[in-house]
Amino acid sequence: MIYKHDTSKPNGPLALSEGMRLHLEIARLSAYEMAEKIRKRELSVQEVVRAHVNLSNTVNADLNAFIHIGAEYAEKRAREIDAKLARGEVLSPLAGVPVAIKDNIATNFMPTTAASAILKGWTPPYNAHVSELMLDADMVVFGKTNLDEFAVGGSGVYSAYGPTSNPWSLHHSAGGSGSGSAAAVAAFCTPLALGSDTGGSVRQPASFTATVGAKPTYGAVSRFGLLAMASSLDHIGQCARNVLDAAILADVLYGHCAKDATSLDKEWESMQDAALAGKRAENAFSGLKIGVVRQYEADMVHPGVWDNFLLILQYMQDAGAQIIEVDAPSFLLSVATYYMLMSCELFSNLARYDGVRYGPRMGEELSAIHSMQKTRSLFGPEVKRRVLLGAHALASDNYTQCYAAAQRVRMLARQDYANAFEQVDVIVSPTAPVSAFSLDAAFSPAPPNPEEAYRADMLTIPANLAGVPAISIPSGFSEGLPLGVQIVAPFGLDREMFFVASMLENLIIDRLKINFDLFATAGKLTTTTAPKGASASDFPTGDKHTTASKDGDTPSK
C-alpha cells in the first residue's frame, strides 16, 4: 500500500489532452513574466490560478505530485488579490503568482501531513514563517506537495500517499524527498514551489526533473514551521523552472526570524538583482574561478552524468572561466557523517509524534505509555530504520565513536570548503551521481541495499554539512532523462551563487541549443544524450591529477 506504483500507467513522458494544453499558454510563463502580466492587468490572478489548479488536478492522476489541492481556497485568495489590484494597491513582486508547498511545511489553511500516516488529517494552528511570508507577498498557495515521509528518502517512494512519477518518464522517480514539488514545477502545475533540503532533497529532484532547486545558506531562511527532520541540516529552499524565478522567491523568503534561534541576523542583498546581473552579463565568465573537487572521480558517477559534467566544464572554460581543482578529502566521508548526524537528530525530532496531542491515536484502550508506543508503529519502514539507527548511535556506549566522531568530520567539511573558497569563487559538480531511478525495479518495494541508495546523496550532502548555499540547474539529458549541475558558493554568498547559476543557465541553453520545457522537448529526447558539438575527450579527464599543477591551476589540454 505504501509503495504503490501503478505499473499499468503508460510509460513515457506526461501527456496532456488538447483541452489541458490550452492552460499552458499561461502556465508556461515564468513567475517573473506572470507577475508582470498580473501587475499590468493583462492577466487576472483568477485566470492564472484557475489554469494552474485545473492543470494540477488533471495531471495529478498521473504524477501523484500533490497530497492536497485547495481549489476553493485558491479561488478565494485569487479574488482577494484581484480586488487589491483593482483598488490600485501596490503589491509585492510576486503578487498573484501561484506557489505549492512541500507538505512538511506548516499551513493553517491546509492539512500538513509530511506524507506520514502519523499526521493524517492534521492541520496546524499556525503557519510556518515562510508560509506567512508568501501570504504577505500576496502569493497564492494552492497545494501541498508529496514527499518521502518526513523528508526521509531520496526517491519519493516512502510517502504514505504513494510515489510521485517523473513527468519526463512516468515509470521513473521524480527524486526525493521533494518529489512532488519538483514534479509539479516540471509539469507546469506551478511556476514555484517550496522544498526542504536536508541532504539534497531540493537539488536532487531538480536534477531529475530538469528544474532549478536552490538551498540557501543555513540560517538565511527561517525553519519555524518546517516539520524538522534533522534540525542542523534542514534548509527550506526554492523550486522553479529558471534561476531568476528561484531568486525572486528567495527575496521573499530570506531574512531574520525571531522565532528561529538559528536564523541569521543579516541584511540580504537582492537575489533577483544578482540573477538578473548574471542573465545580462556578457563575458563575465572570464576571470571567474570555478572549483572542481579533486576527490570526485569518474567512476563514482554514472558515465552519462560524468560526460555531461565534463561538457559543462568545457563550456565554462570556453567562455573564459578558469577551472581549478580543489582538495576536499572529507567529502569522501560525508555520506557516513551525514547519515550518522541526521539519524541522531531525526530520532529525537520524531519522538514527539506519539498520538498524545495531535494526529491519529492508536491503542486508545491501553495505558498512555502503551498507546504512545502503538501509535508510533504508524511510521513507515525507512523512518523506523533511521530512528533506530539514531537511537543506537546516541546510546551512551556509542556516543563517542558515532555522534561525536561525526561532528568532528563535519568540522572538517566546513574547513575543506573554507580552504577551497580561498582559491575559487564557486565549486561545481554534478548534482547527483545518477539520473532518475526507475520506479519499476530498484525501489519496489524498497531498495535491497539502503547504503547504495544513501550513496546517491554523496554530491549534495557536503553543502548541508557546511551550511553553504547550493543550487542545481538543468545541464542536459542522458538516455532521455534530465541531469543537473550543482553550483556551491561560500557561506552567506547566496548572491554569488545566483549570479553564477544564472550566467551558467544562459550558457548551457545557448550551447546545448535546447530548452528544458517538458512539453516542447520530452517526446524528442527518448534516446538523446549530450548534444553534438563537444565531447568528453575535449576536456581533461582521469589523468588530470597528474597534470594539474600543485596550486590547483587549470590543467592544460
Added chain:
Amino acid sequence: MQLLDLPKALELFDPVIGLEVHIELGTKTKMFSPAINPASVENADSCANLPNVCTDPVCLGLPGTLPTINARAVEFAVMLGLSMGCKIANTSVFDRKNYFYPDNPKNYQISQFYHPIAQDGKMEIEYQGSVFDIKIERAHMEEDAGKLLHEGEDGRIGTQGSTLIDYNRAGVPLLEIVTGPIVGTGPLAPKVAALFVQNIRDLAKSLGVSRARMEEGNIRCDVNVSLMPKGSSRFGTRTETKNLNSLKSIEKAVLHEICRQAAVLSSGDTIVQETRHFDEKTAVTLAGRRKTDAGEYRYFPEPDLPPLVLLDEYIERIRRALPPSPTEMRKRLLQEWGLTKAELADIYNADLLSEVQRTVECGIQPQFAKKWWMGEVSRIAASMKQSPSDIITPEHIAQLQKLIEEGKLNDILARKVLALVVEDGKSPLEVMQANGIELQTVDESALRDCVRDVLLSMPDIFAKIKDGKHQAAGPVIGLVLKKFGGSADAAKVKSIIMELASSL
C-alpha cells in the same frame, strides 16, 4: 523490616547526603516560548486553576515549532548562580535529554548536560553554632514538564483508567542546583538538608527570581542518601528520593533513609540503587524505579539553539546589581534595627522584609514600620484576601507614621485614615483633607475636668489605680476618648489619670 533508630544508626554509619534542588524561575513567559509562565512572580494565578491555558504551540511541542531562549530566565539563573558563589560559564550549551513520557511534550527535555551555566559554588549553613560548607557542583537551566492526572486505581501510569494531562507547567523555566556530597553532618544530616533548601528558598525570594513557595511546587527537591561504615571514607550505594516539596518532608525523608539503610546494611543486605518516593502520610520512603537504565537519556547538543554566550561585562553588570544575600542582610539588619532574631524571622516569614525596609528608608523607626506592616496592614490584607504589599505602599505607611509623630494624628485616627488609604489608594494627607479628618486641639483644662469626672464616677477603678494597678485605667481612657470623639490623645489622657491618682 524494623528500622534502626537514629542514635543506633549513627553508631555504625556516617550519612552522606546530596541534594538536587529545582527552582521554577518567575519570568513572565516560559523558558523557550512566549507562553505565559504560570509560576511568574508578576502575574499571579494567570492560569486561574484552568488546565492547558498557559500554553502555546512551542511549549506543546507542536510539529515545526522551535525554541528560543528567554533572556530574563538566563539573567535570573546568573543572579542565582552568582549568589551561590558559582563561576558563570561564558559559553553554556543546551542539550536534549531524550525520554518518552506523556507529560513531556516533545519526548525530549531541553536541559544543560555537558556545559551548565554555573559551576563550583559554595553555600554556608549555620545551625546551633555549627557551620557547614555545602559545595555547589553545578546549576543548569532546563524546562519543566507538564502534569499528569491518573484516573487509574492505584494512581500510577501504566495501569487501566484514563490519564489527563495539564501542560500549563510544561516549559516553565527551571534552575537545577546540584550539591556535591555532604559529609560530616552526623545527626544533623536531616536538618542540614532542610536548611540548605531553606537557604536556597530565601535566596531566590530575596532576589525576586522565583515565587519560591515550596507548597506550590516552585521549589522541589531530590535527596540522595548513602551510608558509609564508621571510619570508612568510601561512599556506599545511594538512593534518590524524588520530589520532596516541603522542608519537613526533606528532613523526614533523610531521617527515614538513614534509619532504613542502616537497618538493611546491618542485617547484611545491600542497598539497591534506585529512585524512591516519599509518602507524606507515613513519613516513609517507598521503592520506585530501579536505575538500571541510568544515563540512557541519549543526550546530545540541542541543534535548534546556538550555544549561550555570556560576555564578562554582562556577568559583571549582574554581579554589581545583586542585593546582599539574605544571610548578610539578616546580620546587618539585626545590628542596625535593634530587633530580636525572632522579630526579624517573623518579618521574613511574613514575606514583608522589603516593605519594612522601604518604610525604614523613608525615615521611620524599624519598630514602627514593623508594627504597621505586621499589625494593622496585615489584618486588613487578610480580611481582603490579599497580600499586604498589594494594598498599600511603604511611602504611605511612612507618611502615616510621620503624621502621628508630628501630633497631627493619634493612633485611632491613624487607623481610620489607613482604612481609607487602602480603600481609595490616595495618600494619608489627601485622605485627611478629603474626609475632613483632623486631630482637634483639645483644651487641656476641659480634658482634665472630664478625666476627673470620670474617675470620680468609677470609685472602684479609681481605687485600684491608686493602688498602682495602672492597667485598670483602660476603661477610663476609653470613656474619656469616647466623650472627646476620638480627638483626644490616649497617652495624654493616661498621664492625666496618673497625675490625678497621685494628687487626689
